[in-house]
Amino acid sequence: MMTLVFTSILAGLLALLCYQRMSYPFFLVDLIYYLKLRGYRKTLEARMQRGTVTYLDCFIYQAKKNPNKPFIIFENQILSYQDVDRRSNQFANAFRSEGSLKKGDIVAQLMCNEPDFVCVWLGLCKLGCEVAFLNVNIKAKHLLHCFQSCGAKTLVVGADLVHLVGKEVLPDLKKDNVAVWVVDHTSPSEDFHSLLDKVEHMSGETLSELPKVDIMSNFLFIFTSGTTGLSKAARVGHMKAIVSMAFFQMCGATSDDIIYITLPLYHMSASLLGIGGCIHLGATCVLKKKFSASQFWKDCVKHNVSVVQYIGELCRYLVNHPVVPEERAHSVRLAAGSGLRSDVWKEFVKRFGGIKIREGYGLTEVSIGFLNYTDEVGPIGRASYFNKLSIPFELLRYDPQTYEPVRTDSGRCIRAQTGEAGILVAPLTATNQFLGYAGDKVQAEKKLLKDVFKAGDLYFNTGDLLLHDHRDFLYFCDRVGDTFRWKGENVSTTEVSEVLGLLDFIQEATVYGVTIPGYEGRAGMAAVVLKKDQKLNGTKLYNHLVKTLPAYAWPWFLRIQTSLDVTETFKQLKVKLVQEGFNLDITQDPLYFLDISQKDYIPLTVSIYQDIVSGKIHL
């Protein structure tokens, strides 16, 4: 009798399961992911009770728990958790006694990937300072702008980057009484203070007291080129940093993993998700000064790497690189990151062996993130009932000309339908804060949408277009507005047009990004109107770009126009220019291409065009 009841219950369950499989095939994985997120929340609560909540707390906890475990492997050095702890204490002591730094001071850090990047940073955290990571590609006036905009009074420069703090930057820093420290034993000139000679004499013992922090307050600044103008220093709160640290764990990594980080630490993905994710697990990180496609698999084999962090561009470089024997001899089992296109993904997995890919989506400014945890190729995440429980968001219908959300007669926004691309927005709540940008209220205001579904509600506008399909998958479509992505960086079009406008022969320049088959993101292009009776001087333009902009922001194509079409709005004009791209069949305007080897812009011919599109000419 019992068995009969039991089997019929089982049969019923089985039928239910089959029904659920057919109508909600992803029910189970969605639920598991949701439970994992809840599990993480529990870990977090436990951490809070232990009093080890913040990024720094978590590091100190690991240093106590596993003092001798290797934390950072860099070139020929191996630093254990304890080594990094002690060295960061030495930095903290040096900054306190020699630099009089204290809680609340803002310190800008201009360093390449190296262990001391982390030691300096953690040392400053131990004093309660807020750091601002400067992008090592920016130059001269823009470097100065970034430094000044975050309100820092101290600058720490890597020994190999001293040349960036040259005659266009130093005089202004001196005028503002900024202390410049170089991470070296000696100082290149009297304008710098050397740091390492002092650090050596400092105690590595634990600091007597660590500053108390409010986890709702600001942790650090990360520069993002948002939608307009120069880079902005986005405030990243403690809460956001704590949540980011769960990234590798959510992807399935453990404390036994050896994680390879080649992305620049001044970006959030490497510093918070990467190093932070490693600290959260108590894992080992193999840090690379700079990504190298030819060294990648060799390093993975040499260090027995099991997890790699990527951005889409990096995977494409690897896929485009000639075969090396190590590419199938490694033990990498997981690749976690963002921006991977499905064509590259397929090739990547086929060529490099059974690597599990975890694709995520996240922003610097707010805590909104998705993770691809199913076996579907292409989507960045899921938008099921469960996902919305943990991370609320909406996709809004937008006007394709202006890229603004469409509002009804009563002023409310409309949700995009299934299968229709919409602008991703996230409601702001106590746990999903947006702390804004340093010294820039107006820019922060621009990122906010008010009265979206009811009077008084507030949303963060990500400016990203996503599509939600009938199976609840989310796909990334494009970035709207005045930035485009190239080589993993945001390029601000206004910043580039301002730089072009400085040249004596250019009257006006409109900058935008164009897609090229086989490339992630968009390559820069400028529609230029020349001044009366002036000619394009490509060499001069090239030299100007080298001096003022990082290489990823240079326009690869120029389109010379006699006038900008004034019958259309600026946005409409841009949309048209973007659509026409550098296609010789569509436009009659003269087109030019940046030939790096000649350091000049050369006329774009049919054969050059074909070589670019076929990948023979590599950008």
Ligand SMILES: *[C@@H]1O[C@H](CO)[C@@H](O)[C@H](O)[C@H]1NC(C)=O
């Ligand atoms: C490499 O890692 C694997 C698993 O992560 C482990 O089984 C193996 O012993 C490691 N090999 C070396 C040489 O450390």
Ligand SMILES: *[C@@H]1O[C@H](CO)[C@@H](O)[C@H](O)[C@H]1NC(C)=O
């Ligand atoms: C690009 O812009 C977005 C949106 O402002 C930001 O979240 C992200 O961190 C930026 N990425 C980089 C590399 O600056």
Ligand SMILES: *[C@@H]1O[C@H](CO)[C@@H](O)[C@H](O)[C@H]1NC(C)=O
């Ligand atoms: C999502 O993850 C699965 C592995 O579980 C992978 O097969 C798929 O390619 C991923 N999608 C993307 C866009 O990376």
Ligand SMILES: *[C@@H]1O[C@H](CO)[C@@H](O)[C@H](O)[C@H]1NC(C)=O
């Ligand atoms: C272009 O500009 C450079 C100065 O940067 C100048 O030496 C050169 O003569 C110019 N070429 C033409 C064709 O005007």
